Amino acid sequence: MQVKAGSRLKSQVCDTQVVAVRAPAADVGVTCGGAPLIALDADADPGAVLDEAQAGGTLLGKRYADEELGLELLCTKAGKGSLAVDGRPLGLKQAKALPASD
Amino acid sequence: MNLAMLLEMAGEGGDDRVALGSLTGGLTYAQLLDRARRAAAWFGERPGSNVGLVDVNSPATPVVLFGAAIAGRPFAPLNYRWSDDQLRRAAARLAPAVLVVDRPVVERVAGIDGIEVVERDELWAALDDTEPVDGPADDTDEPAVLLFTSGTSGDPKVAVLRHDNLTSYILGTVEFLGAEPDEATLISVPPYHVAGIAGLLSSVYGGRRIVQLPAFDPVAWVEVAEAESITHAMVVPTMLSRILEVLAEHPDLKLPALRHLSYGGGRMAMPIIEAAVVRLPAVGFVNAYGLTETSSTIAVLGPDDHQEAIASTDPVVRRRLGSVGRPLPGVEVEIRSGEIWVRGEQVSGEYLGVGSVRDEDGWFPTKDGGWIDDAGYLYVEGRLDDVIVRGGENISPGEVEDAILAHPAIADCAVVGVPDDDWGEVVAAVVVPAAGVRPEPIEIQEWVRARLRSSKTPARVEIRDELPYNDNGKLLRRQLRAELRNDS
Numbered sequence: 267m268q269v270k271a272g273s274r275l276k277s278q279v280c281d282t283q284v285v286a287v288r289a290p291a292a293d294v295g296v297t298c299g300g301a302p303l304i305a306l307d308a309d310a311d312p313g314a315v316l317d318e319a320q321a322g323g324t325l326l327g328k329r330y331a332d333e334e335l336g337l338e339l340l341c342t343k344a345g346k347g348s349l350a351v352d353g354r355p356l357g358l359k360q361a362k363a364l365p366a367s368d
Numbered sequence: 369m370n371l372a373m374l375l376e377m378a379g380e381g382g383d384d385r386v387a388l389g390s391l392t393g394g395l396t397y398a399q400l401l402d403r404a405r406r407a408a409a410w411f412g413e414r415p416g417s418n419v420g421l422v423d424v425n426s427p428a429t430p431v432v433l434f435g436a437a438i439a440g441r442p443f444a445p446l447n448y449r450w451s452d453d454q455l456r457r458a459a460a461r462l463a464p465a466v467l468v469v470d471r472p473v474v475e476r477v478a479g480i481d482g483i484e485v486v487e488r489d490e491l492w493a494a495l496d497d498t499e500p501v502d503g504p505a506d507d508t509d510e511p512a513v514l515l516f517t518s519g520t521s522g523d524p525k526v527a528v529l530r531h532d533n534l535t536s537y538i539l540g541t542v543e544f545l546g547a548e549p550d551e552a553t554l555i556s557v558p559p560y561h562v563a564g565i566a567g568l569l570s571s572v573y574g575g576r577r578i579v580q581l582p583a584f585d586p587v588a589w590v591e592v593a594e595a596e597s598i599t600h601a602m603v604v605p606t607m608l609s610r611i612l613e614v615l616a617e618h619p620d621l622k623l624p625a626l627r628h629l630s631y632g633g634g635r636m637a638m639p640i641i642e643a644a645v646v647r648l649p650a651v652g653f654v655n656a657y658g659l660t661e662t663s664s665t666i667a668v669l670g671p672d673d674h675q676e677a678i679a680s681t682d683p684v685v686r687r688r689l690g691s692v693g694r695p696l697p698g699v700e701v702e703i704r705s706g707e708i709w710v711r712g713e714q715v716s717g718e719y720l721g722v723g724s725v726r727d728e729d730g731w732f733p734t735k736d737g738g739w740i741d742d743a744g745y746l747y748v749e750g751r752l753d754d755v756i757v758r759g760g761e762n763i764s765p766g767e768v769e770d771a772i773l774a775h776p777a778i779a780d781c782a783v784v785g786v787p788d789d790d791w792g793e794v795v796a797a798v799v800v801p802a803a804g805v806r807p808e809p810i811e812i813q814e815w816v817r818a819r820l821r822s823s824k825t826p827a828r829v830e831i832r833d834e835l836p837y838n839d840n841g842k843l844l845r846r847q848l849r850a851e852l853r854n855d856s
Binding site: 270271272273274285286287305306326327328329340342343344361362363364365366367368 | 369370373376377380381505506507508509531532535536539540541542543544545546553563566567570574576600602628630632652654656658664665668670671696697
């Protein structure tokens with residue numbers, strides 16, 4: 267699927283929701299818990315099940331990224347599944363703690 | 369990403385902590401999100417492309433900001449201190465629009481084509497009977513906030529900040545709900561200032577309780593800071609010097625909860641920040657540099673930098689107190705011919721009706737002069753237009769002002785260039801004496817000559833009772849320069 271920056275996506279197999287902060291122009295296969303992410307207002311495939319090998323979970327407010335692809339997802343709702351792109355787990359992007367400035 | 373996502377995450381995934389107002393009676397994040405979704409529904413029922421605001425700070429400010437974002441309408445806060453004529457001209461540029469206003473403003477903006485005016489308290493009451501919408505929905509990086517920049521001649525430019533500009537700034541600098549449960553920030557800059565907007569966004573995302581002053585007043589600031597156990601605040605330089613005056617009159621006031629004070633929005637004179645560090649030893653100071661067009665802060669000098677600089681005997685480390693620190697991780701800074709250029713996702717550099725003024729590689733010229741030291745600290749020398757060129761030598765007004773302000777008989781001062789037949793330009797200083805003293809101009813000239821060098825010594829020193837500032841605390845240099853030119 268083509269992920270567009272700014273689009274909201276959800277997992278079919280857990281509570282995870284994300285928003286695409288950055289996205290490549292090319293099609294990518296983004297999954298959560300082993301099943302493809304779908305648009306927030308789309309209906310989940312009732313047959314989809316959580317892959318226990320991809321059930322590390324997502325954390326609210328964390329960013330998951332593949333720098334090479336230029337893909338970055340912000341977790342807006344936590345869930346049991348793990349995020350992956352084209353079969354590779356998405357890494358947690360560490361934010362540098364900065365002093366509050368405003 | 370729609371900036372209202374920042375609130376949705378805190379509202380749906382956070383705990384029950386208070387988002388806005390006092391610990392008793394304040395709104396939680398869930399309640400604030402609910403209000404914003406009702407406001408979005410209310411705006412959505414009305415025609416128009418923008419949502420304007422002419423108001424002091426109030427709980428309605430974040431509700432209108434986030435509500436407009438959910439409704440997909442750009443939010444445009446206007447300066448209520450403008451003259452009626454300025455205000456009406458600015459409002460007309462937003463048409464068709466809904467304009468949310470403070471009660472005294474209703475009459476001032478009546479009868480403008482394409483502008484529907486609603487009084488803030490009436491809107492607040494109407495939201496009780498409005499069904500909230502879902503959202504925000506997908507976002508295609510539309511304009512989120514329109515800010516009128518403080519031009520002193522002609523109609524102001526309108527900076528366009530898109531959703532991605534603002535959210536990339538927040539995501540890159542703020543940890544989601546990373547604030548300690550006791551943290552509270554005091555917002556006293558007006559809603560039409562980029563720091564007012566950024567303060568709302570970063571506090572909501574960071575989970576830091578927001579307390580608002582309708583408008584800045586130094587006595588009220590100190591009282592509310594104490595009463596509300598304020599831990600964090602952002603002030604512009606003139607606010608800090610007025611707060612210090614109040615604290616000097618009340619040596620018993622300790623502001624025990626305050627631990628983090630950031631300042632920006634103009635150049636801070638070194639003697640003032642040094643005095644602040646001494647008066648408030650438990651407070652970590654942060655100098656933030658940014659512009660409206662860069663979605664607020666692009667460089668910070670943190671508390672550790674301040675302490676290191678003050679404690680150091682090495683002049684290179686010590687002078688960093690006068691720097692704005694190092695660029696944020698998501699921001700690149702370059703100096704081209706003495707001018708600061710910046711690039712990054714948060715940098716908009718876009719104006720309504722003009723488009724982007726970034727170059728083809730995305731760099732934005734700030735029109736600020738500056739330089740970077742070997743350790744990467746950025747020094748801002750002020751607006752390029754303000755640099756004094758005396759016989760080919762560039763003189764930064766700030767350096768001369770710092771030297772003059774260190775004189776015990778001087779309360780405030782401004783340095784500008786005035787035309788000179790021999791030198792092109794020479795340094796002129798306008799000084800405000802401290803209470804009860806009247807220094808002689810020659811005294812000030814000798815003082816500067818002893819500290820800097822003769823080329824930087826004011827050729828002219830004028831004594832006045834006060835200096836002209838705009839209501840954001842920015843010195844009106846252009847006005848002062850024009851006055852001095854006409855006098856000479």
